[in-house]
Amino acid sequence: MRPFVYEQPSDISDAVAIASRFTTNDDQPTRANAQFIAGGTNLADYMKLGVAEPNRLVDLNRLKDPGLRQIRVSEDGVRFGALVRMGEAADHAEIKRRYPVIADSLRLAASGQIRNMASLSGNILQRTRCEYFRETSWSCNKRVPGSGCAAIEGFNRQHAVLGGSDACIATYHGDFAQALIALDAVVHAEGSRGARKILFSKLHRQPGETPHIETDLVADEIITAIEVPALPWARRSLYLKIRDRESYAFALASAAVALDLDSDNVRDARIALGGVATVPWRARAAEQSLQGKKLDEATATAAADAAFAEAQPRQHNAFKIELGKRTLMRALLETRDMKV
Incomplete structure (x- = not known):
């Protein structure tokens, strides 16, 4: 690991100011000389590998704003402070009751030790x-x-079949993000240009011809909160993750599903897919195929076919299409049968 300067600002404005001094408007956050760190479970790993080489780390853990560490659940939805740890959110009683898909995605994401260290904001920004x-x-x-x-042209078993390009087929490996994109979450960020809200669906960028530009953030912006709007029927939701082994492994295919049902008929559906795409992937075609229909094996199959209609397999990852379809079908039917 190369030498670096370590900063510990006490408030957000100081953290932004430090980052602004050592970055330019053209710098990408992942390539900037100054980078933010919270839990360190992703960035520190890549610094050891020589993949990330910032000259300066800005540690956010001493920021004084108490809202950064709070979970607020109300009738308007839930607001997660950026420095809330994954384990805190996964174990939160109201999150498990009102948004089980969020609790599931966090619980299945990593080992207990990592969940106790990793921040929610860092988790959604994790790299491939x-x-x-x-x-x-x-x-x-x-x-x-x-x-x-x-x-x-290499061994690409774990790589994406959705959202790839001729420049990059790297999979986005997070789990929490699938729940957030399915539930129309919003990210709050603050930088030298002021505060702004970003639809979670707009936060991550598909690779296209510029895979090094991974998000809509600029180098001196800090995520301060994640908000999920109220969705009363999100109590009927789950996250299903299929992997090579049950303990601490990334998804080969996963599905985040939330259903609004009238008996077995679908009034509304939210679906996101993980393990198969270059970014957190909202399966809108699958959602539309279910609208107003009875949810059974036939309509679940049709939704799965719609979700993967534009999939582009490579030599070793074609199996992900069938696996992804079966994962989504199972998630839909299990969500339908939940007792809420």
């Missing part, structure tokens, strides 16, 4: 675990723009 991104001897457009994508 693509082997070619992590190993600096391989070409990777996300790590070194213009160098090529070794995964396309």
Whole structure:
């Protein structure tokens, strides 16, 4: 790991000011000389590998604003402070009762030790675990723009079948993000240009020709909160994760589902897919295919087909299409049968 300067500001404005001094308007957060750190479970790992090489770390853990560490549940929805730990949110009684898909996604995301360290804001900004991104001897457009994508012709079993491009097929590996995009979450951010709200669906960018530009954030912006609007029928929701082993593994395919039902007929559906896409993936075509229909095996199958209609498999990951369909079908039917 290369040497770096370590900063511990006490308020958000100081943290933003430090980042602003050592970055420019053109810097991407993941490539900036000054980068923010909270739990450190992702950035510290990539610094050790030589993938991330910031000259300065701005530790957010001493920021005084108590709202950064609070979970507020109301009739308007839920607001998570950016520094709330994954474990706190997963174990929160009202989150488990009102938004089980959120609690499920956090509980299944990592080991207990990591959940106790990792912040919610850091979790949604985690970077891919693509082997070619992590190993600096391989070409990777996300790590070194213009160098090529070794995964396309390499071993690509874990890679994305949705949202990829000729420049990048790296999978987004998070779980919590699938619940957030399904439930129309909003992210609050603050930087030198002021405070703003970002629809969670607009936060992450598909790779296109610029896979190194991963989010809509700029280098001196700090996420301060995540809000999920009130959705009373989100009590009928779950997150299903399929992986190579049951303990501490990333998804091969996953589905976040929330259903508004009249008997077995679908009034509204929210669906997001994980493990199969380059970004948190809202399956809107699948949602639309269910509207006004009785949810049974036939309509669940049709929804799954719609969700993967534009999938583009590579040599080793074609199995993800069928696995993803079966995962979504199972999640839909299990959500339908929940007792709420």
